[in-house]
Amino acid sequence: MADLDFTLTATPLLGGAKHQIGENQIVERDDLALVSVAIPLGGDAAVAKALKSGWGLTVPEPTVSSVAQDIRAIRTGPDQLILVFPHTTPDARAFVQAKIGEAGYTTDQTDVWVVLEISGSDTLAALERLCPLDVARFAKGGSARTVMEHMGAMIVHLSGDRFLLLSASSSAQSFLHAVELSYRYVTG
Amino acid sequence: MIIPHPLLGPRDAAEFVYKGDASLINRPDGMTASDDEMHDYAYLRDNPAGEHRELWYHEQGDRSWLVVTRNTMTHDITYVELARDVARASGRSR
Structure with a gap:
């Protein structure tokens, strides 16, 4: 070759x-990475707990985003939110999934x-x-x-x-x- | 027209798509329903001059389905609820 x-x-x-x-x-x-988190049916409390223990984030209100440690959570639907945060490497989903664990389903939406x-x-x-x-x-x-x-x-x-x-x-x-x-x- | 979304507050109707009569939620069980029942579900609609319950989809918003009670004579919207709450209240879904 x-x-x-x-x-x-x-x-x-x-x-x-x-x-x-x-x-x-x-x-x-x-410079921002975007990762969406889908909340399983009846899993609101588990996601709230994961956001809290992961970053000290509260679950965003339907019309008001929440912020903690440079991470902003935005509500995109009744069972979905998106996390926006500065991140330089292409592993944003893994970074979020590590904290969310089994509580929610994540998708990298950066690009x-x-x-x-x-x-x-x-x-x-x-x-x-x-x-x-x-x-x-x-x-x-x-x-x-x-x-x-x-x-x-x-x-x-x-x-x-x-x-x-x-x-x-x-x-x-x-x-x-x-x-x-x-x-x-x-x-x- | 402004639709008062139960979660998001007043939103412009341009963000929504009209999806038809709210009775579409009550689809008969296709395995057991008679031909007449399926025919009526698929083709027959009331066309009231006055209060009408209808489905609206918040496509350019949070993608929720709403049941909007609207007066077809005046366009007054008197009640709005999430379609999934309506369906669950009538024993549909989980």
């Missing part, structure tokens, strides 16, 4: 996009979602034009699954005018375009 020495380099979906629009920033977060962090004084106005939710009334850490410009998306409030937006990685470019355009509408 020929002496070939390949090195594969991971590339962010949007090439680590960073956009400044007026006073606002759109930044691709490619399935594109994650944008948006911030700036025009953020609420931009979001009002992008999704059918009353984002201004979100509680701190508020979260929702919704639709933005016909694309399924997740939105999480981080602090003040800082939000995390998640959408399908397959339409990452279109999603970035939609967010960017919404900011352009409100910054003139």
Whole structure:
């Protein structure tokens, strides 16, 4: 065999996009891992216990995420939640499963979602034009699954005018375009 | 139209898909039901002018199925519950 020495380099979906629009920033977060946890029928208490003993996490409310030790838990459905946390190696599922054990079923969703962090004084106005939710009334850490410009998306409030937006990685470019355009509408 | 989701609060109807009459939950047992019963289940629906119980699927949301009681004359929504709670209350599922 020929002496070939390949090195594969991971590339962010949007090439680590960073956009400044007026006073606002759109930044691709490619440092985050996402692992969903499906709760078996009647297994809510076991998952709550595993989250608590694993990371000191409480089970997130349907509309408010919970955070502990850099790990954010977001409710995505009646029997499902997703954990979002900074993680550099491609073993996020094993990391979560080790703590969850038999209590829940985990799936690595890191490469399935594109994650944008948006911030700036025009953020609420931009979001009002992008999704059918009353984002201004979100509680701190508020979260929702919704639709933005016909694309399924997740939105999480981080602090003040800082939000995390998640959408399908397959339409990452279109999603970035939609967010960017919404900011352009409100910054003139 | 705004649908008050029992878990998530008021959400825009655009996030939902209409799935039909809530009586679809009560599917007869295909192994024992008569042809007439299966025919009625598959094809016959009431079409009330007034209160109607219907299934809505929160596709662009938490993927839950809801039973929405809605007035077809005024679009007033008077009651919303999770479809699985309705099914379990009537002895379906586990």
